[in-house]
Amino acid sequence: MKTVNVDLSSQPGLVPVVSLDDQFKPGATLSTEPTSDGPLLDAYSQAVIRAVDQVGPSVVKIEVRKKAGPPHMTRDSSGSGSGFIISPDGLVLTNSHVVHGADRIELILRDGRRPDAHLIGEDPDTDLAVLRVYAPNLTAAxxxxxxxxxxxxxxxxxxxxxxxxxxxxxxxxxxxxxxxxxxxxxxxxxxxxxxxxxxxxxxxxxxxxxxxxxxxxxxIDTAKYVAGWLVKDGRIRRSYIGVGGQNTKLHRRVVRFFNLPVETGLLVLNLEPGSPAGRAELREGDVIVEFDGHPIAGIDDLHKFLTESQIGKRSMLTVIRHIEKVTLVVVPEESPRH
CATH class of the missing domain: 2.40.10.10 (Trypsin-like serine proteases)
Structure with missing residues (x-):
């Protein structure tokens, strides 16, 4: 086959193509020069190594034991997870689901020590928990x-x-x-x-x-806030009104007629006896669309606004009841402990 060599360097708009024929001739050797990505990959590796060197000593393995099964047929079960030390005096942050319901919690430190730990507090709503471990020479992240x-x-x-x-x-x-x-x-x-x-x-x-x-x-800002309150009180205080429900779509005519800020709301399915919602004369079948001036498009919106600051505070609850828009006064109470 005849090979024609064409010089493209002077042709505008064309990119020269390098032939690999010579690379694969008998006896030819491939270049072993480092690629241009080499320094970047090395920098990436060094960044990971430095971060692990700094944080690694504060990471702990958590082993838990708990009772499982009905009362007359309980059996021991075990599980494991991770956590990390957040203060030199032995505070450890982890997920609530790792330690929830544990009868015994044991930590394995980076150096192999296995001190016992106890639960200071947990918040299942944010899936955070704080443990206390008593051991010297701890490294906090x-x-x-x-x-x-x-x-x-x-x-x-x-x-x-x-x-x-x-x-x-x-x-x-x-x-x-x-x-x-x-x-x-x-x-x-x-x-x-x-x-x-x-x-x-x-x-x-x-x-x-x-x-x-x-x-x-x-x-991390949420984690720090929750951890601080767990250390102080052992729990996160929230308010509640004692209502169970599900998200529901509102008819477009209802939305337009009442000039509602949302197209969905929280349909009330049940009320807890003696609850703030019951005392406010909320009824099953009502659709909550606003709480204390905030639009309520569903259950998650209501949860978001039922904070500690609402405990004992008179709040306005707007609902759609049949074909009427009704405003009620509700006074949220502190949510029962989990």
Whole structure:
């Protein structure tokens, strides 16, 4: 076959193509020069290594034992998860579902020590729990700030998946402000989404940025706030009105006629006896569309506004009752303990 060599360097709009024929002639050797991506990959690796070196000593493995089954047929069950030390005096942050209902909690520190730990408090609504461990020479992780987190930044997960100690995976922050439903049924907001591989046993472990600061998975500012109250009171105080219901779509004519700010509402299915909602004369079949001036498009909106500040406060509750718009006065009470 005859080969024709064409010089494209002088042809406008054309890109020269390099022939690989000579690369594959007998006796030819391939170039072993490093690619231009080499320094970038090395910098990526170094960033992960530095972050793990900083946070790794504060990561703990959590082993729990609990009773399972009906009272007359109880059996011991065990589970494991992860957590991280947030203060040198032995406060450990983890997920509520890791330790909820545990009869015994044991921690395995990075250096192999296995001190017992006890639960200070938990909040199933945000899936957070704080433990106390008594041991000397503890290393606390540095906590970051939610406002500094950016989509696309490096995210490093450290935990104990499948019982293996101190396993590291890395990825990026894929999205911010995601919502996720907790085991209690409430919607958790401001969740960080990452593509770092997470497996059973990673629960409670830290998500870390390239500076070695914990950004967690639940927004770190939320985690710090909840942890502070758990240390102080052992729980998070919230208000409630004692209503059960489901989200429902409102007829467009109703929305237009009453100039409602939402097209859906919370349909009341049941009322807890003696509850604030019952005393406010809320009725089954009412559709809640507004609470204390805030539009209510469904159960998650109502949960969001039933905060500690609403306890004992006279609040206006707007409902659609048959073909009427009714305003009621409700005084939320402190939510019973979980």
């Amino acid at each position: 540095r906590l970051g700030e939610s406002k500094t987190i950016r989509v696309g930044q490096l995210a490093i997960a450290i935990g104990n998946p499948y019982g293996f100690e101190c396993t590291v995976t890395a990825g990026v922050v894929s999205a911010l402000g995601r919502s996720f439903r907790s085991n209690s049924g409430r919607l958790m907001d401001n969740i960080i989404q990452t593509d770092a591989a997470l497996n059973p046993g990673n629960s409670g472990g830290p998500l870390v940025n390239s500076r070695g600061e914990v950004i967690f998975a639940i927004a």
